[in-house]
Amino acid sequence: MSHVGVPRGTARKRRSLALLTTGVLTLPVLAGCSSDDGGTTGAVVPQDIAVAGRDLVAQGGTANWAIDTMPTTLNAFQADADSATTRITGALLPTLFPLDAKARPQLNPDYLESAKVVEREPRQVVLYRLNQQAVWSDGRDIGAPDFVAQWRALSGKDSAYWTARNAGYERIEKIERGADDLEVRVTFAKPYADWRSLFSPLYPKEVTGSPNSFNDGARTTLKATAGPFRLGGVDTKAGEVTLVRNPRWWGGTAKLDKLVFRAVKPQDRAQALTEGKIDVADVDAAAAHRIVQAGRDGGANGQPLAQGPGSADGPAAALRSWAVAHGSNAEEAAAAQAAREKARAAAEAYTAEQGKLRSYVVRKSLEPAYTQLALNGESGPLADDRVRRAVARALNRQELVDTVLKPLGLPAAPLGSHLALAGQPGYKDGSGALGGQDTEEARALLADAGWTREGAVKKPDGTKAGSEAGKKGTKDKGATAGKDDKPTAPEKAGPPGGKPGTGGDDGKAGT
Known part of the structure; x- marks a missing residue:
């Protein structure tokens, strides 16, 4: 995830946000269980966080944090809870074991x-x-x-x-x-x-x-909270959730007076940053590139911006546009002049925005979240383990990871464990037991289970292939089956500083 953090232009604002950024976006490693042996394997992604000591963080002020949409619930354990729910409740409710800088759960002495x-x-x-x-x-x-x-x-x-x-x-x-x-x-x-x-x-x-x-009782309010902030109000019309410092908090007093979560669509966040509506935002690759480019372009000494409206036009296109605008054909000239004026205004607006974006920095890090595909092996076609394994062998996990993470400039490596992530204690890559992407092997497994391109082949007793649960079909080359084939439901990531569940049962049907 790309994360827009501390504006560089105002020193006070920078200090007031530094600790907040450190606390919310902890290290890139997430999930699952950890062992007590302290051993760590797998690649560790370095932190990219503006770290500041508590004594360097300014007292007071308001931080405006962009969220995708207003949360439909403040109950993080419901299906319609989203990342906004997680972030808001993280400041309002107890987290017993937040993750430290090495993604290890540490006892929270406040609770x-x-x-x-x-x-x-x-x-x-x-x-x-x-x-x-x-x-x-x-x-x-x-x-x-x-x-x-x-x-x-x-x-x-x-x-x-x-x-x-x-x-x-x-x-x-x-x-x-x-x-x-x-x-x-x-x-x-x-x-x-x-x-x-x-x-x-x-x-x-x-x-x-x-x-x-x-x-339904925790849709827009919480009957009681116990965190450094308390719920100040939910304004659905304005798209804002306001948290205020909790005067009864027994731990370290929050530095901020207020924390406002404001609904801003991802495509509108660059403009919202320049207008001062938000101070902190998760941004997509395009916005992140704009902010980085703003710091590089400078625009000093009359030098044009490297990107923006009209930047792709070469000298020949510019000359042609000027010629048409000043040509003898009045209708074409008027249209060309209007287009040039519109382009000029757009370029000026873009330049002004880039100038303001130069006061921001982009920090990139993976957040405590993961995506899991779980297959229901209890009934239907997926009850046949050959079909489940065929689906797994047909997927190119590396390509999926590359599609999501590479545009953001983040390390792209698929997970190899159901229990922990790379860098966490106890992480061990066990994906070799399943095998990599292999279309031919997937087809062979499906054929062995009685499936063709046209669908399931009927057996002599009239039933279709795949209707018997728990079949023990041909195993992949060099592959071993799991301890059991219990299905698991996809789990959402845990709250910031918390740890997501691992699916409940020992057996994993997911890939």
């Missing part, structure tokens, strides 16, 4: 005194010791009832809750109060290595305690 596995047999038990100062905005202590309500809402056992994911929560057997109100004891029915990813964000029981409040 926890300790959290560790205290038992492994016969059940995995995690004991959380809460910070005694941690309270919701209504004054109630953060405690076991909030953990219980969120677990019940996300466990998947009650279909009345409209949840988008339940990875990890479905493995919890029970949650109890510990030795006192500050302790929460979580017992898992099945071991879950990625337990640190759970309860982030943590919602108050008033949001997760019932299906109605979970589904």
Whole structure:
């Protein structure tokens, strides 16, 4: 992702945004579980962040942050939650284990005194010791009832809750109060290595305690928050969500007075930056190139801009346009003069915008998000493992990654693990077991499963190929099947500083 950060023109604005940028766009590595052995493999993408010490960040002010659209919900666990939901709730709600600069989950002392596995047999038990100062905005202590309500809402056992994911929560057997109100004891029915990813964000029981409040009660407001900011207001008409400094926050006081998330379409962000409507924005490759080019072009000493309206016209085209505009054909001359005037105005506007864009810098980094294709192997044609493997072998993952990341100048390497990303502890590339893209092999697998270009071939009993679940077809050359073929649902990325789920079950049907 390309990230427009700190304007260079105003020193105060630069200092006020530096820490914010560091906190939100943590390192490029994301996802999954991490091991405790500290080992790290895979390529690590270097940070590109304007780091500044807290004492160098100016006190006060407002940061205007561009988002794609107004969030339809502030419940990050619903299907219609988006990146705006994630960013907003990241400043309002507890994140128990944010990621550090090496993408390792670290205990957040603002909410926890300790959290560790205290038992492994016969059940995995995690004991959380809460910070005694941690309270919701209504004054109630953060405690076991909030953990219980969120677990019940996300466990998947009650279909009345409209949840988008339940990875990890479905493995919890029970949650109890510990030795006192500050302790929460979580017992898992099945071991879950990625337990640190759970309860982030943590919602108050008033949001997760019932299906109605979970589904609709957090659309435009939150009944209680517990972060460095509190919700100041949601203005749907203006397309703004305003957060203000939380006066009851017990941690390090937020430097900013306000944080305003403003809906601005990606194609309009370059102009919004020049007009001062936004200070921070994710931009596409075209806008990023404009900003970088603005810093290079300068436009000093009467030198023309390298790009912009009319920049592609050569001397011959310019001379021809002038000749027509001053020719004897009055109609053609008038049209040419109008076109030249329009081009001149566009060039002047572009030059003015480029001059203002020179005060911004572009920083590029991968964000804590990933894209996963998961195949439902429970029923239908995909119940046949040969068909699933054929789909996997037909896809060119490298080409997909190149299409998304290369235009942004970001490292383009497909993931090789379902559990962690390159640079994270415990990352190991296991994609060799599946094999690379191979169209012929995909066709062979489909043919072996009874499929042709015209569709499924009928078997003697009248059923179509692929109708039997769990077939054990011919394996790929050098490939080995997974431990099981349980389907998994695609998971959305976790919140900034949090960790996304890994699909819940050990078996992965995705590619």
